[in-house]
Amino acid sequence: xxxxxxxxxxxxxxxxxxxxxxxxxxxxxxxxxxxxxxxxxxxxxxxxxxxxxxxxxxxxxxxxxxxxxxxxxxxxxxxxxxxxxxxxxxxxxxxxxxxxxxxxxxxxxxxxxxxxxxxxxxxxxxxxxxxxxxxxxxxxxxxxxxxxxxxxxxxxxxxxxxxxxxxxxxxxxxxxxxxxxxxxxxxxxxxxxxxxxxxxxxxxxxxxxxxxxxxxxxxxxxxxxxxxxxxxxxxxxxxxxxxxxxxxxxxxxxxxxxxxxxxxxxxxxxxxxxxxxx
Amino acid sequence: xxxxxxxxxxxxxxxxxxxxxxxxxxxxxxxxxxxxxxxxxxxxxxxxxxxxxxxxxxxxxxxxxxxxxxxxxxxxxxxxxxxxxxxxxxxxxxxxxxxxxxxxxxxxxxxxxxxxxxxxxxxxxxxxxxxx
Numbered sequence: 383x384x385x386x387x388x389x390x391x392x393x394x395x396x397x398x399x400x401x402x403x404x405x406x407x408x409x410x411x412x413x414x415x416x417x418x419x420x421x422x423x424x425x426x427x428x429x430x431x432x433x434x435x436x437x438x439x440x441x442x443x444x445x446x447x448x449x450x451x452x453x454x455x456x457x458x459x460x461x462x463x464x465x466x467x468x469x470x471x472x473x474x475x476x477x478x479x480x481x482x483x484x485x486x487x488x489x490x491x492x493x494x495x496x497x498x499x500x501x502x503x504x505x506x507x508x509x510x511x512x513x514x515x516x517x518x519x520x521x522x523x524x525x526x527x528x529x530x531x532x533x534x535x536x537x538x539x540x541x542x543x544x545x546x547x548x549x550x551x552x553x554x555x556x557x558x559x560x561x562x563x564x565x566x567x568x569x570x571x572x573x574x575x576x577x578x579x580x581x582x583x584x585x586x587x588x589x590x591x592x593x594x595x596x597x598x599x600x601x602x603x604x605x606x607x608x609x610x611x612x613x614x615x616x617x618x619x620x621x622x623x624x625x626x627x628x629x630x631x632x633x634x635x636x637x638x639x640x641x642x643x644x645x646x647x648x649x650x651x652x653x654x655x656x657x658x659x660x
Numbered sequence: 661x662x663x664x665x666x667x668x669x670x671x672x673x674x675x676x677x678x679x680x681x682x683x684x685x686x687x688x689x690x691x692x693x694x695x696x697x698x699x700x701x702x703x704x705x706x707x708x709x710x711x712x713x714x715x716x717x718x719x720x721x722x723x724x725x726x727x728x729x730x731x732x733x734x735x736x737x738x739x740x741x742x743x744x745x746x747x748x749x750x751x752x753x754x755x756x757x758x759x760x761x762x763x764x765x766x767x768x769x770x771x772x773x774x775x776x777x778x779x780x781x782x783x784x785x786x787x788x789x790x791x792x
Contacts, residue, residue, distance in 0.1 A: 383709070383710065384706060384707055384708065384709065384710075385702070385705050385706050385707070385708045385709065385710050386702055386706035386707065388710045389698070389702060389706075422712070423712075423713045424712040424713065425712060425713060425714060425715040427715050428712050428715065435745055435748060435749075438748055438749060438751070438752060439687055439690070439691075439748055441752070442683040442684070442686060442687045442748075442751050442752060442755075443683075443684065443687045456759070457771060460759065460771060460774055460775055460778060461774055463756075463778045464774065464777055464778055464781070467778055467781045467782060467785075468781055470785075471781070471784075471785050471790065474785075474790065475790060519770075520770070521768075521770070521771075589683075589751070589752035589755075590752045590753075590755070590756060590778070590782070592752075593749050593751075593752045593753055593782060594781065594782050594785050595785070596749050597749060597782070597785050597786050598785055598790050600723060600742075600745070600746075600749070601723050601724065601790075602717070602723070603716075603717025603718040603719075603720075603723050604717070604718070605718060605742075605745060606712070606717075606718040607697070607701065607718065607722055607737075607738040607739075607741035607742050607745070608701065608705075608710065608712075608738070608741075609712065610694070610741060610742070610744075610745050611694050611695075611697065611698040611701065611741045611744075612698070614690070614691060614694050614744070614745070614748065615691055615694060615695060615698070618687065618691055
């Protein structure tokens with residue numbers, strides 16, 4: 383296979399990854415890394431670098447649209463970014479000492495977890511009973527639009543959420559994914575933030591988190607231009623197409639199907655990691 | 661409902677919209693640069709064989725800004741693509757810098773400090789030499 387053919391096929395693959403990632407809300411990385419490693423037999427370190435760059439592209443592209451709708455809670459995002467960026471740098475450092483087979487196994491586990499998260503019951507309505515002092519001091523409580531009316535919500539579990547966000551940052555820095563699923567878990571289940579707000583705020587945070595570790599990866603040579611170019615262009619075009627499609631179609635069945643596909647990929651990644659093929 | 665009619669609310673929304681626009685332009689600029697670099701790269705190396713199954717790391721000169729700028733000046737495809745990547749990485753970082761200004765305009769000292777802290781963590785990651 384020539385470099386030209388490789389780039390064109392990768393462009394098409396990255397387009398699909400961006401499309402599915404945006405339709406399911408998981409981001410492009412979860413499809414991109416298995417695609418690069420299992421199909422193209424690319425070393426997982428190049429895959430991690432390319433996927434980080436793709437998550438930044440994805441997050442920045444979508445954040446612009448979400449901020450417009452006024453759902454994103456910029457203060458929650460900014461406060462928790464202290465945790466995710468610190469974690470991301472720790473993750474990028476740990477990556478030097480982590481054997482690639484272990485990275486593959488960990489990636490598979492996070493993938494299985496993400497698949498389970500897409501089909502779980504969601505925290506539709508926020509909580510308005512919390513009396514967290516920390517949330518008040520940090521001005522995290524806010525309101526969001528539901529059918530044209532502003533519904534207030536109060537945040538709880540600030541400490542627990544912060545801790546889980548540090549973990550999300552480490553996972554993101556180590557595996558090169560946005561770890562949106564972990565971020566949403568921290569905000570939904572621990573901090574009791576309504577689903578709409580947590581999803582968009584998580585997306586807002588992914589770009590900053592990924593940038594913190596991507597800088598380290600760039601200096602280490604994990605980000606190769608020959609892979610980055612088709613990946614960035616493909617994922618962006620896919621994510622753009624996905625956001626247009628999202629308004630027109632019901633994605634419930636697609637999410638279910640996607641969870642099954644992701645789980646199969648996850649098991650293959652774990653298997654290859656265990657047998658030392660990755 | 662009350663805050664929907666307050667002046668502060670709309671002022672803040674303006675800043676957020678501005679930040680949203682800035683993110684979008686960053687992404688568009690990065691893709692255009694990467695696309696141009698990609699064409700030059702493929703024109704020169706399209707016939708070669710990709711060797712990504714072994715990890716040698718990206719060429720040394722595309723791992724730091726001086727090398728990338730030097731390559732861009734010589735119209736090197738790889739360096740131009742990497743410049744696009746750098747613009748992409750800079751997009752969320754500039755967003756943080758803009759947010760510092762936005763919070764300062766709102767006179768929210770606590771969040772000026774929090775945002776500066778996030779910015780310092782990222783700047784630390786750039787200059788710490790952790791990348792080796």
